[in-house]
Amino acid sequence: MTRDAKRLSLILLFAPFALWILLLIVLPHIGMVALSLREKVAPRIYEFGFGNYIDFLNEPIYWNTLLRTASMSLLVTALALLIGFPIAYYIAKIAGRRARGALFLMCLIPLWVSDLIRAFGWILLLRQTGVISSLLVWSGMTDEGIEFLYNDAAVIVGLVYTVILFMIVPLVSTLDGMGDDMIEAGYNLGGGHLTVLRRIIIPYAMPGIVAGCIVTFMLTAGSYLTPILLGGKNSSWFTEQIYNQFITRFNWESGAAFGFLLLAFTSITVWLGLRLSGQSLANTVART
Amino acid sequence: MAHAQTNRALMAGYKAYVAAFFIFLAAPLIAAGSFAFNDSLFPALPWQGFTLDWFFNDTEPKLGMFHDRRLLSGLYYSFVIAAMVAALSVAVGTTNAFLFVRREFPFKTFFYIVMIVPLVIPGVILGISILVLASNVANAVYDRFGVEISLLRPGIFLVVLGQFSFITTITSLVITARLKKFDLSLEEAAFNLGASRARVLWTITLPYLRPAMIASAIVAFLVSFENFNTTLFLVGSESPLTITMYDRMAKVGSTPVLNAVSFVLMVGSGLLALVSVAVQRPDPSGQ
Incomplete structure (x- = not known):
């Protein structure tokens, strides 16, 4: 050419x-x-200004919701890592060759099902007339059905369920690349399970851990369906505020400000996480 | 001896944990699917006996999904949207793969990261930002020229653009990974035999990429079909299935017809998932 x-x-x-x-x-x-950055001063007349952001700061409900969303997302991310890491390790290092593929595929199954159906499934399990409550009544452990839905625990369970695959997949792929000899060497040098885990496996898996945490955190903070359907009217999730501003109140200016705040807040959290763990976006999420 | 025993106990506990995890994964899906066959007006226990009414019955109150006009039109719109998103995102994903694997240009690493970013932007924000831009453009054109561009108002076109904006990252990553493994000597051999550039692309390189293109098209189709967050803000009067189902769930209260839809969707996407695994399996002929 x-x-x-x-x-x-x-x-x-x-x-x-x-x-x-x-x-x-x-x-x-x-x-x-x-x-x-546009303020409405009169019908169809706008001015440049930070009014929408000032409104956000002056209204405790708004920033409380953002803080709550952020802290619950961090909690969900931590839980997903704690629950998912042993599963990823089992798939990558302990299961036999054939079982490994099958287990990995089974992990991916919920990924192929929409958020809506997953949340619907949890509703059917957890609500007062739901499966778990009915089973408890039937077995005689309680006299009346128990409402497991519409509280923070239900939201957290649903969110962990929704995002945990995005934690497991990068973990499996990093752990897969780790030679068994490294682990054996650790044991031969007299390390116990915990030492080997802490000094060898976790440092090696760090890019996968960070990648999983970033994706999990972003997905959780940006999720809409799961907190609303499982948390009910009082779920106070920040994306719900954005929806209310945009669709219910038709206040696009303030909705856009909320959108930017969510984006800025999550990006800063991710940046901090990368800084603290000494990783970069290029060797974690972008690594394929 | 005692050591071996504790190890064995640890291992048994570990396996039980893994098993419990998979039960956790399966439970809500089983609940969502199985109540489709319960002969009751509510998706709840007790079990009232097996029925297929929630699929095929044609009268209220047990209107089956295949006779429910709103669900069927939702299904139709979801199909149309997902097919368009899959076609577009595979096309752009393929050009992106060639761009990042075969070419050198300034700031390549930076642009590669830029390509990943849409995947981590919350879907709600993609939705509102595209809605804002499209409405601004449409309003500006209307004020200036008095022409209404209905394409830029909420509707199928915007839904397709919104979903395309982040699904293209997925297709690009999948196709890039495959193109990276391509052995360049295959192309050189064809050139030496006198083939033209277009012919090499068409007979050697694209067939090599085909499994990745099919697999990523399937993923794009499914992700589009399932998408809710981005779609919610861009949807017009033609609601895709997830929006219709959500309205029903939130406003009307659920009947097992939603379970029937869930069942059909799970079976459908399961089959597509199998196809995508099958096409990505290494060819036994050693290609």
């Missing part, structure tokens, strides 16, 4: 990428930020 042809083909290959990122990611976000 001549140099000109090479350059032309590079431009042609770059064009779809550039259009996608520019028109659907960059410009919409700029538009969102611009909208959030």
Whole structure:
């Protein structure tokens, strides 16, 4: 190929990428930020200003919801890591060759089912007339049905369920690349289970752990269906506030400000997490 | 001896934990699916006997899903949207793969990270930001020229764009991973035999990428079909299935017809998942 042809083909290959990122990611976000910096002074008259952000700070319900969303998301991420790590380790290191593939596929099954159906399933299990409550009554452990739904625990269970696969998959793929000899060497040098885990396995799996945590955290903080369906009216999830501003109150300016706040807040958390763990986005999430 | 015994006990406990985890994974799905066959007006115990009414019955109050016009139209719109998203995102994913595997250009690593970003932006934010931009453009055009661009108002087109905006990251990653493993000497051999560039692409490289393209198309289709967060803000009067189901669940209260839909969707996506695993399996002929 001549140099000109090479350059032309590079431009042609770059064009779809550039259009996608520019028109659907960059410009919409700029538009969102611009909208959030607009204040309504009279009908159809707007002024530049930080009013929407000041409203956010002046209304405790709003920032409490954001803090609650963030702290519950961190909790869900931690739980997903604690519950998921042993499963990933089992799949990658302990299960036999054939069982490994099957277990991995089984882990992925809920991924193929929509959020809505998963939440629906939990509703059927947890509500007062649901399966667990009915079984408890039937076995005589309680006289009346128990409502397990519409509380924080139900939201956390549902969220952990929804996101745990995104924790397990990167963990399995990093642990898969780890040689068994490294673990054996650790034991031969006299390390116990805990020492080997702490000094060898966890440091090796760090990129996978960080990747899993980032994706899990972002998905949780941005989730909408699970907290609303399992938490009921008082779930106080920040995405619900965004929805209310946009659709119910038709206050797009404030909704855009909330959207930007959620994005900024989650990005800062992810950045801090990368900083603290000494990883970068390129060697964790972008690693395939 | 005692040591071996504690090890064995530990291992048994570990296996029990893994088993419990898989029960946890399966329980809600089994609950969602199995009540589709319960001959009752509510998706709850006690079990009233087996029925297929929630699929095929054509009268109220037990209107089966295949006679429920709103559910069927939701299914239809979901199909249309998912097919468009899959086609578009595989096309752009393929050009992205060639761009990042075969070409060198300034700031390549930076752009590669930019390509990943849409996947970690919360879906709700993708939805509102695209809604805001599209409405701004449509309003500006209307104020200036008096022309209404209905494509930029909430509707199927915007839903497709919204889902495409992050699903393309998935297809790009899958196809890039496959293209990286391609042995360049295959292309060189074809060139030496006198094949043109287009012919090499068409007969050697694209067939090699086909499994990844099919698999990523299936993933894109399913992710689109299931998507709720982004779609919620961009949807017009033509609601896809997830939105219709959600409205029903939140407003009307659920009847087992929702279980029937869940069952059909789970079986459908399970079959598609099997297809995607089958096409990605290494070819026994050693290709």
